[in-house]
Amino acid sequence: MADEIPVFPKASTLLIHTGNIVNWDRLKHKPNHTPTEELSECISATLSTHLKAADKNALQYVTLLDCVNFKFKETLPSEEREDLKLTVKLFLCSLQPADTIEEAIQRVLTELNVTFIETVLIAFPEFEDDDINLEIVKPYWKILEDFVHREVVLSVGISDLDKNQLEELYNWSEIKPVINQVNLASCCVMPKDLVTYAKENDIQLLTHNDPRNILPVKSLQDVIAQNSTEKDSENWEPLWALRYSVLVKCRGIIKTKGYIMKGSKDIKKRK
Structure with a gap:
């Protein structure tokens, strides 16, 4: 018997939290994933798990599809917090709108149960x-500065500035940037100036291999189509995605890594 196609709600907003992917077997077998492929894989796995477990009748009436991979969701133990360093990269x-930053950061704080x-x-x-x-960056940076003033964020950085x-x-x-990430795919040698x-x-210069558009519209729509139907995937677009990582300070190893993503569907385009 063919697999039953999961019911996909007529939602206009999609939220994904993958939980800790450090020990995901499906990723261990694909070590050469690009960042986009890894993110897409994580969204697909989380979405699939949620749709299969959800009540099919209730799912039809959902307007906000909030998918959390509870099997892998981990909060940071308060007794270990001083030994851990949490870094968030928001794409x-x-x-x-600039308050997107506030929404994304608040989501991390809630999901990981941390205060900073x-x-x-x-x-x-x-x-x-x-x-x-600079005019593009200003409104977003102002919100980051507010988080620093409130001691919710301790330091801030940016990617891909010359x-x-x-x-x-x-x-x-x-509040000055303490980090500027440089993609060496676009410049094989760090510019001297x-x-x-x-x-x-x-300012610390760090290299990275993240594409500027880490989650293209087509990638998100392909993931949704794979877990439902082509029709269900239409008109969806990603708004933001973030990757969080937790480093054990004294050991220099990654304890936790995960993604949170928000997408929306343009209901005006529905037929």
Whole structure:
């Protein structure tokens, strides 16, 4: 008998929390995953688990599809918190309202049951002119600064700024970036002017291999189609995705790693 196609709700919002993926067997067997492939795999597994376990009748009336992989969900024990370092990288899939940052950070705090995050990094999507300018960054950075003032976030950083962009942000901001991530796929050698400027201003340069658009629209729609039907996948788009990682300070190993993602469906396009 063919597998029954899961009921997919007429939801307009999708939230995914993968839980801790460090020990996922399905990922261990695919060590060369790109970040996009890994995220898509994690979304698919979490969505599939939720749809199969959900009450089919109730599912039809859900408007917010909130999928948490409870089998792998872990909170951070308060008695171990001082020995752990939590880092969050927030990927904006498009230029959402600036309070998107607040929503995403609050979600991490709730899901992991913590009161603060050591470091939050923000990554902007790729624009047509491939230019991240200060006016785009400002409203988002202001919200990050507010989190720092409230001691909910201890330090902040950003991805993919060149020397001039980083200097503009540094000079304008009240809370200075402590990290700038550089994708070596776009520059095989760290630019000398960027290295010099970062050193002079105590900014750590870290390399990464995350694409600017970590979750393309098609990737999300493909995942939904794989777990329901092609029709169900139409008009969905990712709003933001974040990756959190928890490092055991004294041992330098990753204890926890997971993803949280939010997507929406444009109901105006429904037929």
